[in-house]
Amino acid sequence: MPFNVEEIRKDFPILSRKVNGNPLVYFDNAATSQTPKQVIETIVDYYSNYNANIHRGVHSLSQEATDAYELARQKIQKHFNAEYTHEIILTSGTTHSINLVANGFSSILKVGDEIIVSALEHHSNIVPWQMLCEKTGATLKVIPMNDEGELVISEYDKLLSDKTRLVFVNHISNALGTINPIEDIIKKARQAGAAVLIDGAQACPHIKPDVQELDVDFYVASAHKMCGPTGVGMLYGKEAWLKQLPPYQGGGEMITEVTFKKTTYADLPHKFEAGTPNVCGGIAFGAAIDYMNTIGFDAIANYEKELLDYATQRLLEIEGLKIYGTSPKKTSVISFNLKGIHPYDVGTILDKMGIAVRTGHHCAQPIMDYFKIPGTVRASLSFYNTNKEIDLLVEGVKKAKRMLS
Structure with missing residues (x-):
């Protein structure tokens, strides 16, 4: 059309x-995009017709809500071209997604390890890594910027070493609109043996990232930047990394069995989705992706x-x-x-x-x-x-x- x-x-x-x-x-x-009537109608339909908790009930409303929620996960998987549906973790937004990964790496990093962020980052892609360094003794290094608002990639090359464990860069700067050369950044990090997280909050309203083509380890986004509701977002993580990282929160849904002696954790994606999720938000996120893809x-x-x-x-x-x-x-x-x-x-x-x-x-x-x-x-x-x-x-x-x- x-x-x-x-x-x-x-x-x-x-x-x-x-x-x-x-x-x-x-x-x-x-900051927040506006919401089309197609997404608003999805929200109204949920609360009017099948509002229920998911994954836990045998009654019809619960099953309908579960089906709609998991269908939304499939839409997100397809949109970002993740290999598996369980590589999509539904969160409260980009900040939640980043903190989930940072928390997981707190059990992996050690003194002497280095992590790299860029000078163009949103605070939500700076502060969690500073907290991670304080907790683990790792060192935070910063890719500088120039007067045009671009990253100085030659300096990034100098920062990479055999001590680099993680690289965190936004896809697009929220403050300046700069599109960062993430393909090059990811490739060079991969050669150094480092994992990469890309903050896609500002990119996803404008472009359609392909996480497999990018070969990125983690990619995060928020629904409210792309015609969806607030309070919901996603973390894409490669299956191998998600299996290695420990759960971010404990509670219902993220367990297989609980005794007072030991708890075993659920398989992906539920391992990282403790408690009752934003069911309506997740379903509406799927509707927003449908809407944008229609355009x-x-x-x-x-x-x-x-x-x-x-x-x-x-x-x-x-x-x-x-x-x-x-x-x-x-x-x-x-x-x-x-x-x-x-x-x-x-x-x-x-x-x-x-x-x-x-x-x-x-x-x-x-x-x-x-x-x-x-x-x-x-x-x-x-x-x-x-x-x-x-x-x-x-x-x-x-x-x-x-x-x-």
């Missing part, structure tokens, strides 16, 4: 509302590239506006500042005009420290945004400049 943004926008009820008396212009998609990720990427190019051109027409993150390989995220004006003040004025942007350090404070700024205004675009909305953003930024200069 041809890409028709006006028809697509009809799928998103929230886009028809007003904020502060103005039509909503939603440019905070990197098509090639069509999404092409349209968002047009939006990015247009928004970049229009914003740079404003004197005193500086964009951070100028790599030619980036997705539809624009972080910028107006000279001499705090980003929070710009964001506040834009909100009065119904324009939703994100301001601050975007949970990527080391990036802001590199540029010696307190934060940025971040406009993150999605496939349901339009050039007309970009024009409204530009007029809003011009108004902010007039008011605050």
